[in-house]
Amino acid sequence: MxxxxxxxxxxxxxxxxxxxxxxxxxxxxxxxxxxxxxxxxxxxxxTSAVKGTGSTTRGWSCCKNSCSWSNKAPVDSPVISCDNMDNLGANPARRDGCDSGGSSYACSDLSPWAKSNDLAYGFAGVNLVASNETAWCCSCYSLTFTSGPVNGKKMIVQVVNTGSDLADDQFDLAIPGGGQGATGGCAKQFGGPDVWGAEYGGISHREDCDTLPDPLKAGCYWRFDWFRNADNPTVSWEKVTCPQDLSFVSGCRRNDDPIPGQSTSTPPPTPTKSAPIASGTVAQGGQCGGRNYRGPTVCVTGTVCTFYTEDTYYCLPDPASTRSTPITTVPTPAATIGQPWDQCGGQGFTGPTKCKDSVCKSMDQWYWQCQPSSTYVPPASSTPPAVSSKPATQNPVWSFTRPHRTPPAQTPTRPSTQPPTSTKPNQPTGTIAQLYDQCGGMTYQGPTRCVQGLSCVYVDDYYSQCQRPSKRSPKFRKE
Structure with a gap:
C-alpha cells in the first residue's frame, strides 16, 4: 500500500x-x-511530541516518582525522593514506599506554586502518545488552560512521573490532597487520621487542606487559590526549556536541555574531583558524581553516592544499612562537631555528638538531630544519653524539620529558613499587600497591611506573607 x-x-x-x-x-x-x-x-x-492539545487530572499518591529511579533518562541526576519523614536524600535505588518493604516517597518540595496571577510552576506525570519515558522524564511543558475557571492561565510543569494509566496526551498535575489513588501511599508515609479525601480527586474544600501534614498545605491551598479549584481542565501544551527554578527544586535536568541564559560556547568550571583511595573507589565524604563530573563514581563499602546539588554527589553513609530515618545530605567527613540538621546520636551512630549553634534532640532511638534554637547556648558537653537496644514500640509524632528547596534569587512563596531575596522594588509603605505578597520581615520596607480577609502570617524572621486564615490541624503519628 x-x-x-x-x-x-x-x-x-x-x-x-x-x-x-x-x-x-x-x-x-x-x-x-x-x-x-x-x-x-x-x-x-x-501527532507531535513537542506540542498539541490534551487533558489534565490531579493527584498526589505520595509514592516514589518514576523519574526518581536511576537510568530512566539522560539527566544529571534523578528526581529527588524522600524518606517517610519527608527528609531529602533517599537512595535512588531504594524501593518505592508504596511497595512492600519500601521506604522511598515523593518529596513535598514537588508541590505547585504561583509565580504570578497568570503563571504557575509545578510538576506532573504524563502519557504523551508520540513520546516515551526516556524522552519526557525531567522535560518541561508549558500548559495553557483552555477550559474552566483557569481558562487562559498558564502553568509550566516538569515531568517527574510516568502515568501508565493515563489517557493519550494527559497531564496528571501533582497537587497535594488531590487524591492518593488506589495505592494509599500517603497513609503509608504519614500515618495518622484519614484526611486524604476521595481516592481519586482528593479533598473537596479549602479548609480540608488545614488537616494535611504541614509541608503539603501550601500546595493544597494553591489548588483552591491560584488554580480556582478547576476540575480537570483541558490544555494546549508545548515542550519548552525548563526554567531553572523547576530543575533546582526537582534536582533533575536533562543533558539535552540548555540552561536558560547560559552560553554553550563557554564550558562551566570543572568541579573538584575527589581522589580515589584504591581501584577507582571514593572515600566517605568524597565527590562521586554531578553535572560534568568525570571522576570515579564507586563509593567505599558502607557508603552510597548521594545527591547534594546538581553539580555534586558525595559518598555518604548508606541509610538503608540501618533503617529509614532522616539523613543529612551535607558531606561532613571526619567532622568533630555537628552542623544544624546533622545527625548527632542514635543507636549505632559513631559520628560527632556535639552540635554547633543548635541542640541535639531525639527523634527516635535510631536518630538524634542538631536542631537550631535561637535561645540555646551549647554547653561544654552535649552528648545524648545512651539509647536502649530494644526495638522501639512506638514511632514519634511526625514532624517536618527542613525547609523546601527554594531556587536561588527568588522570594519564596513557601516556608524557608533562609533570608529570601526579592527582585521586586520596595513598595510605598502606604499601599496594601495582596494575596501571597510579602508583608513583613527583617530589613523589609514594603507594605505591612494585607487586603481585607487576609492575615499577615509569619514564615521566618526574614519573611511574612499575606495568606488566608487557616485552622489548626491534627498531629500525625506514625502507626
Missing part, C-alpha cells in the same frame, strides 16, 4: 517499515518519528 499527500511526520505502515514520503521527491520514502491518527473525516493527521 502507498499513500500520497500525507503530512510530514506521519508514519505509514509498509510491511515492517515505518516510512513517509519525501515531499521534495515523491519517489523517495524516508523513516520518520511521529504517529498517525484519523480525523472525523477519515483523513490521516500527524
Amino acid at each position: 502507498r499513500c500520497w499527500n500525507l503530512p510530514m511526520g506521519c508514519m505509514l505502515s509498509l510491511g515492517k517499515n515505518m516510512v513517509d514520503r519525501d515531499l521534495a521527491d515523491p519517489r523517495i520514502w524516508i523513516p520518520v518519528v511521529g504517529d498517525c491518527n484519523l480525523d472525523p473525516m477519515g483523513r490521516i493527521t500527524s
